Amino acid sequence: MIHASLLVEDKIMQPGFFNHLLLICQFELNRSFATRKGLLSMVTFAVIWYFILLYPLRFAAGIAVQDHGLNQHFSLFDFIGLGSSQHWSIPEFDVFWQLALIIFPMLSITMAADQTCSDRARGTLRFMVLRSSRDRIFFGRFTGVMLIQALLISAAAFSTLALVLSRDASLFTAALSDLFALIVNLVLIVLPFTAMMAALSAQVKSARQATLWAILIWTFMAGIVSGLAYYVPGLDFLKLLIPGYQLSEVAQLSGWQALQLAYIPLIQSLVLLTLGRWIMTRQTL
Amino acid sequence: MSSTIIQCQQLNHVYAGKVALNDINVELEAGEAIGLVGPNGAGKTTLLSILSGFLHPTSGTVSLFGQPPGATQLIGKVSALPQDARLDPSFTLKEQFIFYARLQGYTTQQAILEVNRVLEAFALSEAADEKPGVLSHGMAKRAAIAQALIGKPTLVLLDEPTAGLDPVNVRTVRSIIAEQTSSTTFIISSHDLAELDRLCRRILLLENGRLQIENIQVDEQQSATRFITLQMESCPAPEMTAKLAALDGVLQVTNPQKNEFVVAYNAEKHPTMDQQLMQCLQTNHWQYRQLSHGKTLEEKLFFSE
The missing domain is CATH 3.30.70.100 (Alpha-Beta Plaits)
Structure with a gap:
């Protein structure tokens, strides 16, 4: 057996940054889709989404279809506060968009809470750090969690497309562009939430702590920044620091136009990832 | 082998006002296993943690093979058994070890071969498809040591490797260390002085954060x-x-x-x-x-x- 080891030893290549990123990503995908705990979470998500799709989404979309025929300027969604000034061309996507803007950021806070904290508390991160760098682990885990969320968002969006096609199969071509716009927009929207959880996870000891801190920080930050901006309007730009700050405005937009506010989550993610990386580099493992 | 593998200069570490390491200046060369001894709280784990890159020193410089701890150039070259670290409970031993081997640069096929070799060396082949949660304390400890020997590391830092192991497994660990000393330098922190006496010629004695090097056999032979x-x-x-x-x-x-x-x-x-x-x-x-x-x-x- 020792000979086997010696034979392979000669051909070992020092892996690069992206190679490690890929391996860590792949491992995280396995954690979500190939372990019992991960599968249980996925099945739970699927069941919950199935009921959202079957009842609120289908029901609301049904009404929206009727509204489109009756009155373009008033709908049930406007009445309950889920309305938007620009409607998506497919009513089901309109409803999906409004629901997804609430569901996926919330899901992100719970799903992305344990990027490094429990592994650090358990000592598992030490085994990894001996074979990779802190940067690679931090960004690898972040990318992995983003990829999982992108898959869930895509699955949810495609299931909505199936609902659309079950109503009217001829909408397929028209729906396709909107479908991709939905996915891209939602992935961008969860990006700063995931980055915030990456930074918190690098600091705290458990996923629960990370979630609690996220809620506290988010609430206090939103309150403080809004208060400051009220008295000193020049400080209004600080709102840019709050993940999800742009959601109420994005909700008013539709299709690829919603991307006009994409710079906000991108800047937020950049800032939060820089902060997270700084914490991770200095943290004792 | 006579190259410098570890160099510490004016290394200090302070935990919440308590000095754990006090002005450590040491240069260690590759060769026979090195023992690290000292009373509880002397700073042994702190020193090994700094060398492994788990902890940043308060002041001073450390280098391993001329690189700072945690540098990517040290991947596959430096390995360690961290104290009290546990494997991921969601994956089997084999899955985790293959992942570690892949991070070290092995292809999947090479990783499988290497992981099988290491698991067999530590009599863990039958537990390969088990998750860490179902392993006994002794098996978990052996698994933690086994991960340190994936590949052919040049330097292995072992923090209390035989603590909690039964005599048969202590002997297994000892013989594996003895087998690899020609190509690997081991630094072993332990309270088991009889064990260190068998394995090491050089001893680092840490007391109150201060380090003293004892070249035991050489000293005796010269006297x-x-x-x-x-x-x-x-x-x-x-x-x-x-x-x-x-x-x-x-x-x-x-x-x-x-x-x-x-x-x-x-x-x-x-x-x-x-x-x-x-x-x-x-x-x-x-x-x-x-x-x-x-x-x-x-x-x-x-x-x-």
């Missing part, structure tokens, strides 16, 4: 005064001490603990002291358990005058 340690079955200590002290060439006899005697003698004048001692024991019908040249590591480190 004219040498020692023989006698471990006896029950015997009258005062009488035996007196009789041994009366032997020609004996400089001093001490009785550090029950049934153990340390005889100091002049090796140049009396090179066959061991035979004289045996004869004395036989004449007095005293049964001995063990006669060994030199002092025990415990005596050398903590009770030497």
